[in-house]
Amino acid sequence: MGIALSDLNHMQLAGFVSALGETFELAPWVAEAAFAKRPFAGVTALHEAMFGAVRAASRDSQLAFLRNHPDLAGKAARAGALTDDSKREQARVGLDSLDEADYARFHQLNDAYKEKFGFPFIVCVRRHTRDSILAQFERRLRHDATGEFAAALQEVFFITRLRVAALVAGEDMPRVNGRLSTHVLDTHAGRPAVGLAVELYELAGDHFIRIATATTNADGRTYQPLIGDRPLPIGRYELRFAVGDHFRSRGIEAGNPPFLDIVPLRFSISEPEAHYHVPLLCTPWSYSTYRGS
Amino acid sequence: MGIALSDLNHMQLAGFVSALGETFELAPWVAEAAFAKRPFAGVTALHEAMFGAVRAASRDSQLAFLRNHPDLAGKAARAGALTDDSKREQARVGLDSLDEADYARFHQLNDAYKEKFGFPFIVCVRRHTRDSILAQFERRLRHDATGEFAAALQEVFFITRLRVAALVAGEDMPRVNGRLSTHVLDTHAGRPAVGLAVELYELAGDHFIRIATATTNADGRTYQPLIGDRPLPIGRYELRFAVGDHFRSRGIEAGNPPFLDIVPLRFSISEPEAHYHVPLLCTPWSYSTYRGS
Amino acid sequence: MGIALSDLNHMQLAGFVSALGETFELAPWVAEAAFAKRPFAGVTALHEAMFGAVRAASRDSQLAFLRNHPDLAGKAARAGALTDDSKREQARVGLDSLDEADYARFHQLNDAYKEKFGFPFIVCVRRHTRDSILAQFERRLRHDATGEFAAALQEVFFITRLRVAALVAGEDMPRVNGRLSTHVLDTHAGRPAVGLAVELYELAGDHFIRIATATTNADGRTYQPLIGDRPLPIGRYELRFAVGDHFRSRGIEAGNPPFLDIVPLRFSISEPEAHYHVPLLCTPWSYSTYRGS
Amino acid sequence: MGIALSDLNHMQLAGFVSALGETFELAPWVAEAAFAKRPFAGVTALHEAMFGAVRAASRDSQLAFLRNHPDLAGKAARAGALTDDSKREQARVGLDSLDEADYARFHQLNDAYKEKFGFPFIVCVRRHTRDSILAQFERRLRHDATGEFAAALQEVFFITRLRVAALVAGEDMPRVNGRLSTHVLDTHAGRPAVGLAVELYELAGDHFIRIATATTNADGRTYQPLIGDRPLPIGRYELRFAVGDHFRSRGIEAGNPPFLDIVPLRFSISEPEAHYHVPLLCTPWSYSTYRGS
Numbered sequence A, B, C, D: 001m002g003i004a005l006s007d008l009n010h011m012q013l014a015g016f017v018s019a020l021g022e023t024f025e026l027a028p029w030v031a032e033a034a035f036a037k038r039p040f041a042g043v044t045a046l047h048e049a050m051f052g053a054v055r056a057a058s059r060d061s062q063l064a065f066l067r068n069h070p071d072l073a074g075k076a077a078r079a080g081a082l083t084d085d086s087k088r089e090q091a092r093v094g095l096d097s098l099d100e101a102d103y104a105r106f107h108q109l110n111d112a113y114k115e116k117f118g119f120p121f122i123v124c125v126r127r128h129t130r131d132s133i134l135a136q137f138e139r140r141l142r143h144d145a146t147g148e149f150a151a152a153l154q155e156v157f158f159i160t161r162l163r164v165a166a167l168v169a170g171e172d173m174p175r176v177n178g179r180l181s182t183h184v185l186d187t188h189a190g191r192p193a194v195g196l197a198v199e200l201y202e203l204a205g206d207h208f209i210r211i212a213t214a215t216t217n218a219d220g221r222t223y224q225p226l227i228g229d230r231p232l233p234i235g236r237y238e239l240r241f242a243v244g245d246h247f248r249s250r251g252i253e254a255g256n257p258p259f260l261d262i263v264p265l266r267f268s269i270s271e272p273e274a275h276y277h278v279p280l281l282c283t284p285w286s287y288s289t290y291r292g293s
Helices: A005-009 A013-020 A028-035 A043-056 A059-067 A075-079 A084-092 A100-117 A130-141 A145-167 A243-249 B005-010 B013-023 B028-035 B043-056 B059-067 B075-079 B084-092 B100-117 B130-141 B145-167 B243-249 C005-010 C013-020 C028-035 C043-056 C059-067 C075-079 C084-092 C100-117 C130-141 C145-167 C243-249 D005-010 D013-020 D028-035 D043-056 D059-067 D075-079 D084-092 D100-117 D130-141 D145-167 D243-249
Strands: A178-181 A184-186 A197-204 A207-215 A227-230 A235-242 A262-269 A275-277 A280-283 A286-290 B178-181 B184-186 B197-204 B207-215 B227-230 B235-242 B262-269 B275-277 B280-283 B286-290 C178-181 C184-186 C197-204 C207-215 C227-230 C235-242 C262-269 C275-277 C280-283 C286-290 D178-181 D184-186 D197-204 D207-215 D227-230 D235-242 D262-269 D275-277 D280-283 D286-290
Touching: A005 A013, A005 A043, A013 A028, A013 A145, A028 A043, A043 A145, A059 A145, A100 A130, A100 A145, A130 A197, A130 A235, A235 A243, A235 A280, A243 A262, A262 A280, A262 B262, B005 B013, B005 B043, B013 B028, B013 B084, B013 B145, B028 B043, B043 B145, B059 B145, B100 B130, B100 B145, B130 B197, B130 B235, B235 B243, B235 B280, B243 B262, B262 B280, C005 C013, C005 C043, C013 C028, C013 C145, C028 C043, C043 C145, C059 C145, C100 C130, C100 C145, C130 C197, C130 C235, C235 C243, C235 C280, C243 C262, C262 C280, C262 D262, D005 D013, D005 D043, D013 D028, D013 D145, D028 D043, D043 D145, D059 D145, D100 D130, D100 D145, D130 D197, D130 D235, D235 D243, D235 D280, D243 D262, D262 D280
Parallel strands: A178 A275, A184 A280, B178 B275, B184 B280, C178 C275, C184 C280, D178 D275, D184 D280
Antiparallel strands: A178 A227, A197 A207, A197 A235, A235 A262, A280 A286, A286 B286, B178 B227, B197 B207, B197 B235, B235 B262, B280 B286, C178 C227, C197 C207, C197 C235, C235 C262, C280 C286, C286 D286, D178 D227, D197 D207, D197 D235, D235 D262, D280 D286
16 A cells, blocks of 8 residues: 555655655655655655755745645535545545535635635644634634744644655654543452443534444453544543443442443543543542543 | 421411411321420421321321322413412422423323322422433332332422421421532642632433532632532532633643643432532642542 | 730730730840830731831841840750740750750751851741751751841741730731641542541651541541641651551451551641641542642 | 473473472472373463372371471571572571561461461462561461361462472463552643652561662653562552652742652552552642552
8 A cells, every 4th residue: 555665765756756746735846856865764754855845945836835735625625626635634524524604614714814824724634623623723813924834834744744654654654643542440449440331522512423432341441542543633522431330230339320420531632643541540439530641 | 487386386276287287288187187296396306297197197098198299290280270389399390391392291101100009290309300300200100009109108208398397497407408519629739729610510311401600719619509508409410610721820731722621520419418529629630529528 | 824915905014014025035125115006906916016126126136136045955945044935835846855866966056056147046946846947957057147147037926926826815816826637538438437547647857756646537537636726847747547447347358458558648747827638538449638628 | 490391291200200399398299190190281280280189189198298398487497408499488588587586486386386287387488578477377377277277288389389380481371470560640740750769668567678669761650560570479568759859850849848758658469469550640739549450
């Protein structure tokens, strides 16, 4: 599926550009500029050489490059005129299936943004929930031109780092993925809570969207991370633990209804490439949580 | 408003029955029977004497007495044919303003109940949320006749204890009220969290109904109990603490969005006459709660 | 025993000075100067007027005043030539019964201090443990002359505030006392731990001196504060809770020996006039503590 | 060093007995009996076959076998007449270097025990601290003959399982080792506490013997388990964490002296083959611990 870095290091210019050309949106000149820096010791160095070419380009070239990005949830998306990478990325966060009101909202923000800055709003959607894209849109609209130009390039950095990491395999891969994990300890029994049902919700406005379910194993953990192998989308989340069922199954009385039944832990993620460990320590009468490691 | 126990102890039969007659639904004979036990050392003793008269009555009298209770949320309630006490009690839990679907549901349960047991479903609504009345309705429909007869009398005990306690003032008042309180400690600073916003919600099905708001004082407590001076309605609740605003006001960085913003504590109340203390210990990165005292 | 502030407000000069003269060590002129400020609205105002007289005095008078203070644990103490107040205060912290080595240590520090600053080391011993007096002695020996003069006067402020508060009764008493309290919650059972033995130790070097014992009551608290009605001596402490016995008495298995038996909480006090609440939340397998309120 | 199980499976009787003969104290007949059960699928099966031979032996043979064990800390130990295995095992727990009082105590217990049961007190010392050996000695002296005979054989099981596991390498090794680990989270900062000093003490009577020191790494853990690669000795322990230094190094004010300086966690181990994880969650004003996993 991917390309080996060692192969890239031995390619001619045409093959090199053809292999990497789409990672920087409609800008094969980026791969051409990076070609001169071969061989690359690692994938991180390859991406930095490519992004360095963008940074070293003239302001006019940079601007043209930014302008070549599609509108977020824009007409291009609906009409299907996106690069494959852009299409996949926008779909994952639900931007390809907005209702009319949300579509209008994005459309209006896009127009205001382009009117102010002269290029479309660019954001690495893989690092965000829909809520957080909207929040960032509104925050960045308040930037001045210089600040926003830098912010847009930073997003290009995140977008292309993910694309390069997905495309090329080799030494020193860039760190692009985070991990969300949990662990349930029953401090009433002094051992892990086994077989306890866990749900993970994303908060979208005032709705809760369930995005994962799991059951704790013999060590009180879930077999898979609740989110893994991808950047953690910046946003608000709620974990829900079926604590009442757990203690009921142990035959413990704690009132009717029990003092604790579904325990929600609500928290936010702001570092997509980090490990968030959000454990639960509980008895039928108490619980605690913390950002662990 | 109320009557002094010492006055009751000196009344003639007619006055005594007139004063207490309505506390046991349409059953002045209860007050008449209790009259013989005067004087009463305390209000608890007065209520026990009255309830003892019910317990000592023939099965037929008891059944007639139970049959005199109005349907819960029934036609009587809509048509206004309730005693004043019944009217107030049903209104507080929202039973006087059901929508058509819920009204139909209660109506159907009432019919099934009366068909099975021969008297209307009686419950001390002041000790319940709507959810918990429905849960109890369904649980009690599964009783056998003997078990349910006892359960109905137990509810009469709760209802009349509240009425007597509201009507008569004197020594040894029955314990009819509970209390829900909270306390917020900022264990990052090692002191109470001051000025932190707290909201209390009741869960009704999958809706949250906000029933109280407060702000913590210099000691991290609320000036008034979140629920007080009444029985705590059995049911599910959620406290929400504006932890993010608190740490933001202290100038502490904890991510954007902050790891903790609104912290929900979800718990149930099953003992209406008890004290529930549900405190929050928090830092920007951790929190814990417990049933305290 | 004490004097009413209202009586002081009506006394002649001689009586006033006789009543208050000893509160400022061998300095009746302080009371004389304060006499002019009568009447005093509160005891705090009285003490502030007296201490204001010291502050307003010439440097020579202040120095003479400081020089009139006895050596801490010095020859005067052994020979009995102390004012009654000084005697009592030094005895409470064990300075009247030092062994030869400690006596020599204090003697040597005193000599070095007087050599450097020209007056004896003054400290409000009621606000300190022995460890903390030694620590402060060594820290203050490193002061420059100006800094130490101010530090000595600050200690005079604390000493005389305590003496005035002990002697005079009236409105607006100065806040001179702190309080150390605890509370034990059994979060395994969801209720206070009743009848649990608690011990309080003071750390002196690497020895532990037991200074209080108590048993928790029905609310999980001790009937009396562990330290109260006096300033909390600055120093290191350890609370020990017989958690193992508590859970054994509830019939709970937690290993042999049990995972938790005696639980020590070690903490320091640095604010003698504050309230320190140091609770324990415990199960047979976990515990937590915090500075509460 | 060890012997491969596969080699054992192919040996002649003489070699087999010579290789394994010392694992069961002065009882080559045990290896002889097990020889018939070859080949062994795993080391656990080998040990079970050998122990099965003891269990299947006549009461007289069993008694003779038990009688061949040396006195714990007895004359044999002092005079050097122990098997090498016994010598090493007794030395590790300090039984070869008792002072006269303790030696007399053990001697007296040994005499009482042999008088009552007819064989010396046998205990798997590697699974115990000195305190716990004494506690067990006194507890087992109160057994009746049948109960104690079984208890002594159970100790033989533990002793020989360790010896076989140390001697023979192969599939399905018996689980003979436990692990004690810790982890320090700074919930004030929301990340692991790095470079924090940790000490582990064993409690012996009212003395604390330091048995391990460590410093937390970037993940808040210690590079090595605090105890590992051996059975965890049953007994009482105290972990001490230099929490005050940690927060001081972060520049955080928490009083002088700081509210928390050295934090002791005292706990007991009762399952030598288990994993004990004893973490610390702390801020400058609070901490908690639990038996984790």
